[in-house]
Amino acid sequence: MTPERAVIVGASHAGAQLAANLRKEGWSGDIVLIGDECALPYQRPPLSKAYLASTAELRDLAIRGAEFYDKQRIKLVGETVTAIDRAARAVSLGSGDVMEYTKLALCTGARARPLPVPGAHLAGIHYLRTASDVEAIRSAAVPGRTVVIVGGGYIGLEAAASLRALDMDVTVLEAAGRVLERVTAPVVSAFFDRIHRDRGVDVRTTALVEAFRGDERVREVVLANGETLPADLVIVGVGITPNTELAIAAGLDVDDGVVIDDRALTNDPDIVAAGDCVNHRVARYDRRVRLECVSAATEQAKVAAATICGRASAICALPWFWSDQYDLKLQIAGLNTGYDEVLLSGDPERDRDFTCYYLRDGELVAADCVNRPREFMTAKRTIAQRLPVDRDDLIGKVV
Template sequence: MTQTCIVIGASHAAAQLTASLRQEGWEGKIIVIGDEQQLPYNHPPLSKAYLSGDQSADELLIRKPNFYEQKEIEFRLGLRVEKIDRAAKTVALNNGETLSYDKLALCTGSRVRTVSLPGIELAGIHYLRDLKDVDGIRGEVVAGKSAVIVGGGYIGLETAASLKKLGMSVTVLEMAPRVLARVTAPELSEFYTRVHTEEGVDIKTGVAVSEFIGGDRVEKVTCADGSEYAADLVVIGVGIIPNVELAQECGLEVENGVVVDEFARTNDPDIVAAGDVTNHYNGIYKIRLRLESVPNAADQAKSAAASICGKEKLYCTLPWFWSDQYDLKLQIAGLSQGYDQVVIRGDKDSGRSFAAFYLREGKLIAADCVNRPPEFMVAKKILSEGIEVDIAKLADESIAPKAFLG
């Protein structure tokens, strides 16, 4: 009998999981169900190269269609799974179909956090999560017109940089006292505020949006402190929420994501999960966490594929991330939460290249590296292998990063 593996969500994780399934020797059917019309594509360029017109939709594809054809991976696009029946081992689709599975993979990812404010339904207000969202934004970009970005996280700042590049007048409104407050140290926030200001972006912090005003289209954004900002286009980027509802409804364990072990297995032996949607144990930091990153989705998907095939491939890798804004490439190694000291290497106050090393009790736990690939690569190695570091060396630019290793 041919076995069937159904993958829910045509995401980054799904693209890797299906390829890895064939590598691990799965000979049965593979069916991917995705609610978008596209094959799995890279999301990070959406707010950057795709929004600014430097990349086409075809260039975003993680793998070309012929790869999936050769590997006999079937895609059912534009469809949604509405229910998982674990006892019958079936999934019900929104078109009335019911499909049976032997193994099931949840790669459902996440969705944007929405806001419910007066005027939110006006034309010209967008979220930025998928290709369709960015196509909508691109259709309304007009050089010289005003764009307001709600949210000063990475998505908000990347979008601000792209819209500025396209000639728009851009204002960023952030509720916290500083941009990137949730994810980085004040030194990084100050640096990005300076660079965006130098590029002509107006950054306002400590302001809460209260209303969107306009006729048919948005015309201005009002804040709780009474300030108003002209807006021909609004992009909202205030975080994402994991898509756990299917898992929850069918009785899988859910707590800030679908709970999986270090082999991407849920509490059902025939169901795995990978990507943004999972809450998993990280052996390097010895904590459970949920990560929103492409490397996490790809690496965890390899473990999930192995588990489906009855093998064990431990998922225990260092979290890492990146962000591109203007001529800046920020590469982040590790998790900085809980740091008690920051060591700066380079000139963060006037230059565009430096590294911030995060320490806890004298031990390196993370690094933010702006246009500093050597520091990033060395930091990854140190963190992955638990290498002891002489803190005095970190800030000394006369010492090459590779000398940190010993």
């Protein structure tokens, strides 16, 4: 009799977590974790932080050591999956081999969104999504050289902080009116803008890139206003695109990500999905969203493993995020979409620690905490449990 086999496509954080949890949940059959990178599954958040700043090596980022996968009988396969045959319950590999599955998990993650402008093909233009991306950037990150970072979101600002630590000349170009515009209130954007300027970063907002110029390598960035900026190195960080091509070709429901229910199930009862590639309804906010964070990937993977093993479980944790820039740790609890009021604890114009609370109809829905871990934990609990809040109490918090 052929043993049961769980095949996980994508050796991402979600994929590695799902594989580990399958054993915890009692899956006794084969577990195959397929990834197209040569390294052990690793943490991606440190790529733009410690790894780019050369204060950590790839082995430090490994989610688990090789001995763990051996002990848990998790087979790691360095391959690319090219197709899913749902009727035959099998996946096709780039090598031409076909692998049957009893249960399938899609943890295919996402890829960096390209910037479609003339000259985007030039050498010296990099994206920051994988370890090999960062290794290419590090090899060119020579003190005194000029780097232009396109995008003033988390990745762009984290890269700016890491490269300033390497004594590079850094310019950040943000197309919107302020950095972090999509995820934070204006007061938080203003704080991080000032912090980076104080560290010598040239931050430019409403800056649209029209083209890159150079012979074989990029030499300058052309802005829509006609200005040109010299560049020895360019990093593009303008968002990510979920890897859903396999799911679409297989006939799975996809809507800005593979659509899953609270059990991490797709519209195929034998296929679950987790991580940056999925779109899921967040119960706390009653809205569908694709969350790009480790905390969501971890919980979705745990629930997916339980579902595969026939155990009742549901995705319910509050989304949270973090960003490290210089000596600052920004921790974000919840989603601030639709807030109608902002309250501050601390003075972001004077201090290097404060909390920005987001309320809607008097209810706390999110919080941005800078170097205030205790307030972050309290905010997470308050938001998740929908506890009542007192405005005076929030403003008066001192940590």
